[in-house]
Amino acid sequence: MSGAAALALSAREAMLRQRRRVLWRVLLAGPLVFVGAALVMCGGALWLPAGRAQIDNLVLPIVLFPAIWAALFFYACLDRQLHRAYWLIGALGLLHAAMIAVHLWH
């Protein structure tokens, strides 16, 4: 294989790798962040303090859902290490999913 062909191949590979990386990031910042934010909202009802009126734990996560989503979305878009973003958002979502499962089980 000539040097120019090898260079073209590696450039193509790099482009494909970049495209795959963008797709993985879109998957994280799109559906996965949305599911993660929904789990944090639902799970938040279990660990947030209820406050004087005994309603803060129910109302605050719903009212603040856009903020939860936005924080996770921008983190997913801007973290340079994509796998770290997957781990962190995945852990947050799984933690809340586990809390919900334990609560519903009991």
Add this chain to the structure above:
Amino acid sequence: MIRLSQDRTKTLLAIHGWSAVSLGLLLYAVILTGVASVFEKEISDWSSPLETNIVDPFPPGTDAMLRGLAATVDPQFHEELFFYPRAGDRLYAFFHKHELDEDGKPRERGVAAEFDPRTLQLLDRRSGTDEEVAAGERASALSQFMVDLHVRLHLPNPWGLLLTGVLGLAMLVAAVTGFVIHRHLIRELFTLRRRGDKLLGARDVHVIAGTWNLPFAFILAFTGSYFSFGSAFGFPAVAMVAFGGDQDAMFSTLVGNPPAEDASPAALANLDAMIADVRARSGAELGFVQVEHWGRADALVTMFMKYRDGKLLGPSYVYGGSDGGFRYAKPSLGRVPSSGSALFELMAPLHFGNFAGVFSKTVWFALGFASAYVTITGLLLWTQRRQAQRAWLHLARATHWVGYGLPLALTLAAYGYFPVRAGGGEVQPAMMTAFLACAALAALIAWRTPLQQSRRYLLGATGLALLGLPVLRLFCGGISWSGAWIQGLQPVLALDLAFACGGLLCLLSLRRSNLSRSTTLAATPP
């Protein structure tokens, strides 16, 4: 100035552009109908006024009027009653019970009625589920058409709400990224290069309008996505986790009125006396009344007040239904003030802009209009830069179609409403037919004629349609201008004038763009 690495700025710029390009047209539709919905009450008062201005929509005699209605309603619907003023300050009352639909979602079923507060006469009566009752609506149908388009794009629930929720999030992203990528914020608030090339000037206008509008766009997007997602899945999902799916139990907890069940029969105390008491006690006007368990010993009457202009929050007042005695004042949620309730109560005035009467509504209208302008000019700039590519030309045509066709289609929905209402027909299908037919015609114009020409046709038609609206209203039996003046029906006069001015502005902007085009052509060397 906000400092970011080149890499991150590039990412944010891409997010800003692509979020707007992928959802911009739908977002524009939601914002534009939201702008109209700011004046929802005024539009319904304009389209269906009673013959005179109503000074008090809850006059003495309201009690007898509602008792008369209750006597004709199946007692199963006495579970709950709402009553509040609607189009033209007609007093709307809905006796209903709560039930689950075929999919297990909660809904209301009962009997709705509308009364004339001057004569206490029944004007209209409908029965069925809440959706069926709303579908038979006539007096508020025109403003409701705009609101439904804004809230759920006329799609069935929960899909419409979920879609508008996603659009709210897209707007939130555009606002946050706009704030970060326009790094020279202060300078960009005032930079307009009129003598540069046209595209540069257009970009400057887009940036100026967008930059001034950033805080408002953020508020609107945040509160809008909360409203959409909250009702579509937020409350049901939290109810599922915290109350095993029992939404009624969750709402009882949130509202904070203890459910001390006592189903023994007891006549409801006099509502007129309670209304007089709450007015004296709160110093505010009454806005909305809820009666739980009409005719039972555990009946509760909750009065929601309209506080004076400029006051964002205030308590509601709860009375014992069987003795009519004042029980307690409470926030919207919970029995005592809390951060959750305060935040919840702030969402509505911040989204609707109704906290300082017509003044704040006008400001919200103007800022909302600027948001719609930023959305559509952003899309036009994006497509203008790429119009050599065939795929982007289609987006340019779609942008012209929605950008100029939607205001026309919304105006023509009123042309479906007035004649059919005057003829006694079904107004909802008439409005939808007029809207869709106009949208189809606008699509034909946008795809069959050059872009500049399609803009001229659609903007010109919108101008003429707006100018014709007051005339159409008069021809379809609406009150005359002198009659409206004498009877103090300000919304009729104000909106007739506003539509005429809007129509003239469309035609003038058309003339201006024609003049600038001919000047450019004359200045261009052969």
